[in-house]
Amino acid sequence: MIRVALVDDQALFRAGIRMLVDSQPDLEVVAEAGDGSEALAVIPAAGADVVLMDIRMPVMDGLAATEQLLRMPDPPRVVMLTTFDLDEAAARAIRQGASGFLLKDADPEFLLAAIRTVHAGSAVIAASATRDLFAHVGGTAVRAVPPVYATLTEREKEIFALAARGLSNAEIAASEYLSEATVKTHISRILTKLGLRDRVQLVVFAFDHGLV
Incomplete structure (x- = not known):
């Protein structure tokens, strides 16, 4: 219940x-x-x-x-x-x-x-709706990118950027010629490394630190 x-x-x-x-x-x-x-x-x-x-x-x-x-x-x-x-x-x-x-x-x-x-x-x-919301209302002053972002691999940073734009796993998979399962694994690792709860929080992180 x-x-x-x-x-x-x-x-x-x-x-x-x-x-x-x-x-x-x-x-x-x-x-x-x-x-x-x-x-x-x-x-x-x-x-x-x-x-x-x-x-x-x-x-x-x-x-x-x-x-x-x-x-x-x-x-x-x-x-x-x-x-x-x-x-x-x-x-x-x-x-x-x-x-x-x-x-x-x-x-x-x-x-x-x-x-x-x-x-x-x-x-x-959805992450795409979050992106639209933050783009419309604007954000607070951009903060310095935290050191933890540097722990992402180059491939993870590429996936991060696409997710921050609001793309779904299927859309990322199609644009990067990957399977959806592989994208899901990348997203999971990114969230874990950055200490984020979900893709919505990933979009917030990207906006707050000038990464989108």
């Missing part, structure tokens, strides 16, 4: 999402909160696996709450809820470690699939 927490200042919206989530045999809403401060009080005790977090709320917004949640031991996966497709706040949340964002008017089936995807360890949004 995947344990879900809902954080949104609109009670009616939460009620609709709760009804949808609880209708699934493998999903269960275990906590609700109307603002970020309340979320920090109830989510750890509830043992939520996935948190659907509104970005804009009174008292404490979703960004501040997410930052604190992800500092906790064994934190849940956090998906930001937003009304804007290319949202600077969503970009900030992803930098903090959120697993992506969903539009509040997303198709119900897509929302349910997103919860399951995040719980399984992947990001909600």
Whole structure:
């Protein structure tokens, strides 16, 4: 059973999402909160696996709450809820470690699939969407490339650059005349060396350090 927490200042919206989530045999809403401060009080005790977090709320917004949640031991996966497709706040949340964002008017089936995807360890949004988001909103000042980047082989740096542009494994395989399995292995090694969780975080790393 995947344990879900809902954080949104609109009670009616939460009620609709709760009804949808609880209708699934493998999903269960275990906590609700109307603002970020309340979320920090109830989510750890509830043992939520996935948190659907509104970005804009009174008292404490979703960004501040997410930052604190992800500092906790064994934190849940956090998906930001937003009304804007290319949202600077969503970009900030992803930098903090959120697993992506969903539009509040997303198709119900897509929302349910997103919860399951995040719980399984992947990001909600594709690397290509992340690239578009960061290209649109712009980034913070470019930081120096950390020494760990030098541990990548030349081939891994080539694969890194293609992944940072948002190309899928299949697209990288086609452009480099490699098998998808080989590309997957390269990506896995790159993520391990750089200490990154997934391809979305790879895109963030590339933007933050001027590598894309």
